[in-house]
Amino acid sequence: MATRRQRGIPLSSLNPKFLHTNSTSHTWPFSAIAELIDNAYDPDVRAKQFWVDWTRIKGLDCLSFMDNGEGMTRARLYKMLSFGYSDKKAVKDHVPVGIYGNGFKSGSMRLGKDAIVFTKTRDSMSIGLLSQSYLQAVKAQQIMVPILTFRRDGQNLAEDAASLEAILTHSLFSTEKELFSELRAIGAAGPTGTRIIVWKLRTTLSGETEFDFAADKYDIHIRASGSERSRERRAMSPESDWSLRAYCSILYLKPRMQINIRGERVKTQLISKSLAHIANDSYRPAFLTKRIRITFGFNTKSKEHYGIMMYHKNRLIKAYERVSCQRKAERKGIGVIGVIECNFLQPTHNKQDFDDTEQYRKTMHNLSTKLEDYWNEIRYRRKKDDPRCTIPIEDTAKAPDQVWVQCDSCLKWRRLPDGFDCSRLPEKWFCNMNHDPQFRSCMITTAKFMARPHSLFQKELETFNCFYFMISRPLQLEKVEQEKSSLSSLCNHLKQDLEKLSGQIDRGAGPEREEAERKLSKLRLSLARLLVCFVPALNLEHVDVSSEVIDELLDQVLEETIMAVTGHTCF
Numbered sequence: 057m058a059t060r061r062q063r064g065i066p067l068s069s070l071n072p073k074f075l076h077t078n079s080t081s082h083t084w085p086f087s088a089i090a091e092l093i094d095n096a097y098d099p100d101v102r103a104k105q106f107w108v109d110w111t112r113i114k115g116l117d118c119l120s121f122m123d124n125g126e127g128m129t130r131a132r133l134y135k136m137l138s139f140g141y142s143d144k145k146a147v148k149d150h151v152p153v154g155i156y157g158n159g160f161k162s163g164s165m166r167l168g169k170d171a172i173v174f175t176k177t178r179d180s181m182s183i184g185l186l187s188q189s190y191l192q193a194v195k196a197q198q199i200m201v202p203i204l205t206f207r208r209d210g211q212n213l214a215e216d217a218a219s220l221e222a223i224l225t226h227s228l229f230s231t232e233k234e235l236f237s238e239l240r241a242i243g244a245a246g247p248t249g250t251r252i253i254v255w256k257l258r259t260t261l262s263g264e265t266e267f268d269f270a271a272d273k274y275d276i277h278i279r280a281s282g283s284e285r286s287r288e289r290r291a292m293s294p295e296s297d298w299s300l301r302a303y304c305s306i307l308y309l310k311p312r313m314q315i316n317i318r319g320e321r322v323k324t325q326l327i328s329k330s331l332a333h334i335a336n337d338s339y340r341p342a343f344l345t346k347r348i349r350i351t352f353g354f355n356t357k358s359k360e361h362y363g364i365m366m367y368h369k370n371r372l373i374k375a376y377e378r379v380s381c382q383r384k385a386e387r388k389g390i391g392v393i394g395v396i397e398c399n400f401l402q403p404t405h406n407k408q409d410f411d412d413t414e415q416y417r418k419t420m421h422n423l424s425t426k427l428e429d430y431w432n433e434i435r436y437r438r439k440k441d442d443p444r445c446t447i448p449i450e451d452t453a454k455a456p457d458q459v460w461v462q463c464d465s466c467l468k469w470r471r472l473p474d475g476f477d478c479s480r481l482p483e484k485w486f487c488n489m490n491h492d493p494q495f496r497s498c499m500i501t502t503a504k505f506m507a508r509p510h511s512l513f514q515k516e517l518e519t520f521n522c523f524y525f526m527i528s529r530p531l532q533l534e535k536v537e538q539e540k541s542s543l544s545s546l547c548n549h550l551k552q553d554l555e556k557l558s559g560q561i562d563r564g565a566g567p568e569r570e571e572a573e574r575k576l577s578k579l580r581l582s583l584a585r586l587l588v589c590f591v592p593a594l595n596l597e598h599v600d601v602s603s604e605v606i607d608e609l610l611d612q613v614l615e616e617t618i619m620a621v622t623g624h625t626c627f
């Protein structure tokens with residue numbers, strides 16, 4: 057029975073002990089954090105940005121999570137704090153991760169004993185408290201969730217008096233002013249959004265927080281126990297096992313939301329695009345009508361971390377899951393990563409595994425066969441190309457087959473010319489910097505772009521690299537001269553190539569001439585791409601690459617490029 061002082065505080069029929077029991081499904085703390093990230097990502101909230109921070113409030117370590125999504129009305133906040141309500145629907149191709157109506161509760165209560173939610177919609181502001189400490193203190197027999205709503209004029213509703221008192225007494229915030237200042241923090245990130253603060257964080261046996269906030273000030277690590285063995289184990293395990301930043305970088309197959317950890321944006325990885333020797337395969341499980349795409353490739357960073365990256369509705373469920381051929385003594389498929397989106401399987405409640413069904417087992421079996429085929433094929437090709445080579449494929453240095461960059465404004469992924477030197481990319485990259493004019497706007501959708509393969513000539517590529525380097529960072533004066541001269545010599549080479557090919561066409565005959573013609577038109581086309589990169593007003597469609605006029609034009613532009621670039625970096 058609620059006491060008189062608790063009258064008006066929403067109740068559930070569950071015992072408070074359930075909060076802890078329910079949270080134990082998260083055996084790994086990052087899976088709890090992922091629940092909170094998913095909620096902001098889902099199509100009902102559609103946040104563009106998400107922030108994870110460590111703060112200390114009144115001497116206590118806290119984790120804070122904030123998004124600039126839709127926020128919640130009072131009714132929705134009540135559902136968020138209750139169990140089992142989930143009515144998320146797909147919006148176009150954006151399919152929700154949330155299905156069970158439990159993630160927030162299990163996730164937040166795994167991280168700490170207490171959580172407070174601040175949320176703002178276009179016309180309301182509400183606060184809700186989900187706190188094990190509070191329920192213990194008032195000896196509650198049922199879970200109670202104090203909820204408070206402010207009207208637009210900042211006045212709270214009369215029926216919320218008991219909730220307000222509970223929040224001020226049992227949360228970290230003891231005055232209305234302090235509550236408002238948290239609500240204002242949401243305002244700084246957008247007109248609407250949600251901010252969650254979790255405190256009384258879980259600790260290790262030695263009494264320290266399970267997260268290590270000191271190891272890297274731009275990251276949150278899972279604390280390693282001091283023992284030699286545990287340090288060795290960490291060195292062997294993928295970074296995403298213990299670094300929140302690394303985990304968030306692969307959490308979504310196609311990222312839609314920017315995640316920031318302790319003030320630094322997480323550079324998301326397009327995992328299937330960061331591999332070497334990529335091969336796409338597909339298969340149709342007997343229980344499905346549709347074929348499923350699988351991407352295989354070699355990990356370009358470490359050959360020790362391999363296996364299947366299994367996603368479900370765009371969200372990572374299992375990482376580096378080795379299939380049977382990778383576990384056998386003969387060690388096949390070393391360094392091979394597979395990427396698959398298994399929407400046809402059912403994730404377990406903590407979203408870290410799939411239900412162990414017949415379908416799951418069949419899928420894993422098929423994946424093993426496919427991966428082994430890929431491994432054999434790559435080794436066979438390599439033997440054929442270089443019969444004397446004795447270094448195993450997994451031991452050779454590899455670079456990703458494709459180069460992708462994410463726009464800092466619209467977050468779309470854009471493909472750069474193969475072989476592009478990423479170290480020359482500026483710290484921030486936007487669609488309007490794209491060398492390809494067809495995709496030089498945030499308005500253009502990625503699907504069209506993804507489908508387009510393109511490659512460049514070596515020299516043209518070097519010119520790009522050079523160009524980017526010059527515009528992307530302030531160079532020291534001696535560096536400017538150096539870059540300027542290499543850019544100008546590259547441009548000269550390109551001009552000479554044009555002349556040489558034209559000469560060959562004039563003099564040559566038969567297949568030789570045809571070959572030269574083909575090369576020339578290809579060079580002109582890719583030079584035209586380069587050209588529009590330097591002259592943004594120009595549109596590729598306006599460039600007539602079939603005529604000689606273009607050579608003249610290109611000549612001039614290459615000249616001007618050098619001028620423009622040097623002008624650009626002179627400060």
Ligand SMILES: Nc1ncnc2c1ncn2[C@@H]1O[C@H](COP(=O)(O)OP(=O)(O)OP(=O)(O)O)[C@@H](O)[C@H]1O
Pocket residue numbers: 091094095096100101123125126127128132135136137141142143144153154155156157158159160161250
């Ligand atoms: N950051 C947020 N912004 C707005 N609404 C949210 C936010 N987080 C949660 N919600 C709301 O709270 C509800 C409950 O979230 P919860 O994570 O517990 O369940 P779910 O996402 O529906 O399903 P699942 O258990 O699979 O995660 C959501 O359905 C959503 O309506």
Ligand SMILES: [Mg+2]
Pocket residue numbers: 091094095153154155158159160
């Ligand atoms: Mg959820």
Ligand SMILES: [Zn+2]
Pocket residue numbers: 463464465466467468486487488497498499
């Ligand atoms: Zn963009």
